[in-house]
Amino acid sequence: MFLKIYGARGSIPVSGTAYTKYGGNTTCLYIENSAGNSIIVDAGSGIRDLGPFLIKNEKFDLTLIFTHYHWDHIQGFPFFGPAYFKNTVMTIYGPTRESNARKTLSYQMTKPYFPTISLNDMPARFVFKELKSNQKINRLTVRAIFNNHPNETRGLKFIENGKAIVSLSDNELAAPKKQTNYIKFVQFVKNADVMIHDAAYTDDTYKTHVGWGHSTFAQVVQLARDGGVQRVIFTHHDHTSSDQFIDNQVKRIADSNPDIRVEAAFEGMEISI
Ligand SMILES: [Zn+2]
């Protein structure tokens, strides 16, 4: 499996000299299985930069999975180049309890939010499917867990040839009202080769954001430890977190957890397992 990060920012895109190392685009991950099939997770503003790569490499058979429909996970979709090619076939998975992907993407492209073109006008062919707890997608086993986050949100585990990548964003491990208990997350991440997890807060800043749906750096590394995960990648960086701030957090956590590889997601980060 191959994974590349196209957006690692939470809530709203940011720009400026304080954000050049980790990037300012909101959530988008790109995964390829060993046969080169493409799976995209979320359509934050980062998906705009993924478009030219897919077009250049003539990858028009695409799978897009939405973890949930908050703005920072859908706002890049109208600017995703392959959606404007008529030979693109996009199979789109997402939660269905409160809304569904077709309804959400249509709505964000209605007037007065978006000019000229609607979802129906886009030349690509879209096939909408429900995201289930355990299914095969493009020869990968894809497991989905309910995250602790306002509105239905799914965490994902991708498994191929005995290797696993977990992506848990957005997720509040210590949420006062839980969809999923901590022990279930421990089981979900168990022995994953890589765990990418929302880490928006420090222990201090979390105190004023309890119930907002995000975790702290320390909670995430503890989950890795409890689940036997050796490599942790913090993501969904708070929109106020500068490069310097994120560097400091990674160093602080890495220093106190020398047996676990600790990193922060940045645009362009590539992982092969
Ligand atoms: Zn988010």
Ligand SMILES: [Zn+2]
């Ligand atoms: Zn969210």
